[in-house]
Amino acid sequence: MSVVAAAAVDVSQAAAGSRPVPMWRALNAALRDAMSADASVFVMGEDLTRWGTGGGIYGVTKGLLEQFGAARVRDTPISEEAIVAAAVGAAARGVRPVVEIMYSDFMLLAMDAIVNQAAKARYMFGGQFQIPLVIRTNGGSGIGKAAQHSQSLETLFAHIPGLEVVVPGTPADAYGLMLSAIASPNPTIFLEHKALYNERGVVASEPIPLGRASVVRGGKDVTVIATQLMRKRVLEAAEILAAEQIEIEVVDPRTLYPLDMETIAASVTRTGRVLIAHEAPLLYGFGAELAAQLASRLWRSLKAPPQRLGGARTPIPYAEDLEKRVIPDVAAVVSAVRGLVKS
Amino acid sequence: MNLREHGRMALRMMLLIREFEQRLKGFADEKLIRGSTHPSVGMEAVAVGVSMALGPNDCIASNHRGHAHCLARGADPGRTLAEIFGRADGYCKGKGGSMHIGVQELGILGTNGIVGAGIGLATGAALAASVSNRNEVAVAYFGDGGSNQGVLAESMNLAAIWKLPVIFVCENNHYAQSSAIERMFAQPQISQRGPAYGVPSVDVDGMDVAAVYDAAEAAVTRARSQGGPTLIVADTYRFLGHMADDTQMYRALVEVDEWRGKCPIDRLANTLTAAGLLSDQERNEMSAEAKREVDDAEHMARQSPVPSAQWAFTDVDTWQAAEGVVA
Numbered sequence: 283m284s285v286v287a288a289a290a291v292d293v294s295q296a297a298a299g300s301r302p303v304p305m306w307r308a309l310n311a312a313l314r315d316a317m318s319a320d321a322s323v324f325v326m327g328e329d330l331t332r333w334g335t336g337g338g339i340y341g342v343t344k345g346l347l348e349q350f351g352a353a354r355v356r357d358t359p360i361s362e363e364a365i366v367a368a369a370v371g372a373a374a375r376g377v378r379p380v381v382e383i384m385y386s387d388f389m390l391l392a393m394d395a396i397v398n399q400a401a402k403a404r405y406m407f408g409g410q411f412q413i414p415l416v417i418r419t420n421g422g423s424g425i426g427k428a429a430q431h432s433q434s435l436e437t438l439f440a441h442i443p444g445l446e447v448v449v450p451g452t453p454a455d456a457y458g459l460m461l462s463a464i465a466s467p468n469p470t471i472f473l474e475h476k477a478l479y480n481e482r483g484v485v486a487s488e489p490i491p492l493g494r495a496s497v498v499r500g501g502k503d504v505t506v507i508a509t510q511l512m513r514k515r516v517l518e519a520a521e522i523l524a525a526e527q528i529e530i531e532v533v534d535p536r537t538l539y540p541l542d543m544e545t546i547a548a549s550v551t552r553t554g555r556v557l558i559a560h561e562a563p564l565l566y567g568f569g570a571e572l573a574a575q576l577a578s579r580l581w582r583s584l585k586a587p588p589q590r591l592g593g594a595r596t597p598i599p600y601a602e603d604l605e606k607r608v609i610p611d612v613a614a615v616v617s618a619v620r621g622l623v624k625s
Numbered sequence: 626m627n628l629r630e631h632g633r634m635a636l637r638m639m640l641l642i643r644e645f646e647q648r649l650k651g652f653a654d655e656k657l658i659r660g661s662t663h664p665s666v667g668m669e670a671v672a673v674g675v676s677m678a679l680g681p682n683d684c685i686a687s688n689h690r691g692h693a694h695c696l697a698r699g700a701d702p703g704r705t706l707a708e709i710f711g712r713a714d715g716y717c718k719g720k721g722g723s724m725h726i727g728v729q730e731l732g733i734l735g736t737n738g739i740v741g742a743g744i745g746l747a748t749g750a751a752l753a754a755s756v757s758n759r760n761e762v763a764v765a766y767f768g769d770g771g772s773n774q775g776v777l778a779e780s781m782n783l784a785a786i787w788k789l790p791v792i793f794v795c796e797n798n799h800y801a802q803s804s805a806i807e808r809m810f811a812q813p814q815i816s817q818r819g820p821a822y823g824v825p826s827v828d829v830d831g832m833d834v835a836a837v838y839d840a841a842e843a844a845v846t847r848a849r850s851q852g853g854p855t856l857i858v859a860d861t862y863r864f865l866g867h868m869a870d871d872t873q874m875y876r877a878l879v880e881v882d883e884w885r886g887k888c889p890i891d892r893l894a895n896t897l898t899a900a901g902l903l904s905d906q907e908r909n910e911m912s913a914e915a916k917r918e919v920d921d922a923e924h925m926a927r928q929s930p931v932p933s934a935q936w937a938f939t940d941v942d943t944w945q946a947a948e949g950v951v952a
C-alpha cells in the first residue's frame with residue numbers, strides 16, 4: 283500500500299503549513315488525505331455526516347461525505363457490536379475501514395469483535411489474514427461527561443496481543459499517526475482525547491511511524507513519561523519545576539504498542555530518575571508496565587525507584603470538584619517530581 | 626384511562642416535566658450543568674402514561690433521556706435537579722449526573738449513558754421478580770435508536786422463553802441524535818420485531834397519554850398474570866434538540882412545528898375541557914403550580930452544596946478507599 287507516500291503529497295491542501303490547526307481538524311485532514319490516496323479507505327460510525335455542522339460528535343469527519351460520497355462515508359445505526367464486527371470482516375476482505383466509535387466507553391460493546399476477532403485473526407489463521415482496521419474513538423476525562431463517557435481504557439487494549447494502540451497528544455502527532463494507522467496492516471485502536479480536540483498546533487505533511495516516542499522537552503534531572511492530557515499537565519509542571527532549577531525531560535511514547543523502549547530507556551539512562559504519569563487508574567496501568575521494564579533493564583543506572591502517578595481506582599465522577607480529585611493535576615506532578623529528586 | 630379519575634394527575638405530571646425540562650438549556654448556558662443533558666419536551670405522555678400503570682414495587686430502567694422517566698416515577702424534582710447540577714443533595718451525591726440517576730427506593734435502576742443498556746437491566750429486574758416469586762413488573766425505556774442494539778433482540782427472546790414480567794417501552798421519536806428512522810431502518814415499524822420473538826407488541830400514539838396508559842395497563846396485567854413480556858412502541862417526538870448544543874440541521878423546522886401541533890399536554894387538557902372536567906382557570910392554576918414546584922426544585926438545587934471532596938473516593942466497592950493520585 284502506498285497510502286503514506288501518496289498522502290504526504292496531498293496534505294499541503296488540507297492542514298500542513300505554518301498555521302496552527304485544532305486537533306480535530308488535523309484528524310479530519312488525515313482522513314481526507316488517506317481517503318484521497320487510497321480508494322479502499324472508508325469511514326463509518328454513528329452521526330458522522332449530519333451532526334453539528336456535519337462531521338461527527340467532535341467534527342472529525344466534517345466534509346467527508348461531500349468529498350467522497352455516501353458509499354465511503356457511512357452513518358450507522360447504534361449497533362457497536364455489528365459495526366466493529368462488520369469492519370473486521372471487511373478488513374479481512376481487502377478494504378480499509380476507519381470506524382468511529384463515539385466514545386471509547388462504547389468500545390466495550392464491541393469487545394468480541396476487537397479482542398476475539400480482529401486481534402487474533404492473523405495469528406490463529408497462521409498469518410493468512412491481515413486486518414487493516416482503524417477504530418477511532420475518544421477517551422479521557424475533564425469535561426464533565428461522567429462515568430460512562432470519560433474512561434481511559436488504553437491499557438485494556440494494549441494488553442491484547444495483536445492490537446496497536448495509538449494515543450496522540452498534539453495535532454501534528456494526530457495527523458501523522460493517523461496516516462500510519464490507516465496504512466498499517468494491523469488492527470489499530472486510535473484513542474483521541476476528548477479534552478484536546480481544540481488544542482492547536484502546526485501540522486507537518488508527513489506520516490509519523492508507529493512505535494516512535496517523542497522527546498517533547500529536554501532536561502537532565504528526571505524523565506517524565508506521559509501522553510495526551512497528562513502530557514499537557516506535565517509540560518505545565520515543567521515550567522514550575524524549572525523555576526526551582528529542576529529540569530525534567532518529557533517523553534511522550536505516542537503509541538503504547540508498539541512501544542519505543544529505546545527512546546524511553548535512553549532518556550532514563552541519562553536522568554537516572556523516572557516518573558510515569560497517566561490518567562487511567564494507577565493500579566494495573568501502563569505505568570506499571572513501563573516501571574517494570576525500566577527497573578529490570580536499567581537497574582544499575584537508576585538513582586531512585588521508578589515512580590508512578592495515576593488516576594484513583596474509581597469511576598469518573600460527574601461533579602467538577604470530584605472529577606478533579608480523581609485525576610492527577612499539575613500540582614500532583616510537581617510534588618511527585620520533587621519527591622523523586624530528593625530521593 | 627378513566628379521565629375523571631386519572632386525567633388531572635396525568636396533566637399535572639406532564640406540566641411538571643415540561644417545566645422542568647424546558648429550563649435545562651438555560652442551566653446549561655449558565656454552566657450549572659456539565660457534559661450532556663437530554664430533555665424530553667414533547668415526549669411527556671410516554672413516561673407519564675407508563676408510570677401511572679405501575680405499582681410501588683415495580684421498577685424501571687431508563688436511558689440517557691431519562692429525567693421524565695424519573696419524575697413520572699415519583700422522583701423529587703429538587704433532588705433530581707440537584708443531581709443534574711452535580712450537587713450534594715442529588716440522588717447520587719452529585720457523582721452520577723443527568724445520565725446516571727439511580728434511585729433505589731423508587732425502583733429506578735438508573736438513567737443510562739449506554740444506549741440499550743437498560744433493556745438488559747430491566748430484563749434482569751424481571752428475572753429477580755420471577756426467581757423470588759414477587760409479583761413485580763419491570764419497564765425498559767429505550768429509543769428508536771436503542772432498538773438497533775442487539776441486546777433488544779436477545780432480551781426479548783430471553784423474556785419470552787422465561788415469561789418474564791418485563792415491558793419493553795420504545796419511545797420512537799423518529800431520530801437517534803442526527804439519524805432519522807428512515808435512514809436507520811429498512812423496516813421502520815419497530816413493533817414488528819416483537820412477534821418474531823413471541824413478544825406481543827402494540828403501536829400506540831405516544832402523544833396521547835390515555836392511549837399510552839391503556840397499553841401499559843394491559844402489559845402490566847399480562848406481566849402480573851405470568852403472561853410474559855410486551856413490547857410497546859410509542860410514536861412520539863422531541864420538540865427540542867438532542868441535547869443543549871444541537872444545531873438540528875438534520876431536520877426541518879416545519880416538521881418540528883407540525884409535531885408541536887400534536888402537543889400531548891394541550892391534547893389532554895383540551896380533552897378534559899371538552900369533557901367538562903377542566904376549566905380554563907383550573908388549567909392556568911395547574912401550570913402555575915408546576916412552575917412553583919420547579920421554582921422550588923431550582924432553589925433547592927442552586928442552594929445545594931458541592932459534594933464533599935472525600936466522596937470522590939467512597940462507594941467504589943466494599944474494600945479500601947480508592948488508591949491512586951499520589952501527591
Ligand SMILES: Cc1ncc(C[n+]2csc(CCOP(=O)(O)OP(=O)(O)O)c2C)c(N)n1
Nearest residue numbers: 388690738739740768769770771800801802
Ligand atoms: C452504546 C452507545 N452508543 C452511542 C451513544 C451515543 N448516543 C447517545 S444518545 C444517542 C441517540 C439515541 O437515540 P434514541 O435511542 O432514539 O433515543 P433519543 O435520544 O431519540 O431519545 C446516541 C447515538 C451512547 N450513549 N451509547
Ligand SMILES: [Mg+2]
Nearest residue numbers: 768769800801
Ligand atoms: Mg430517538
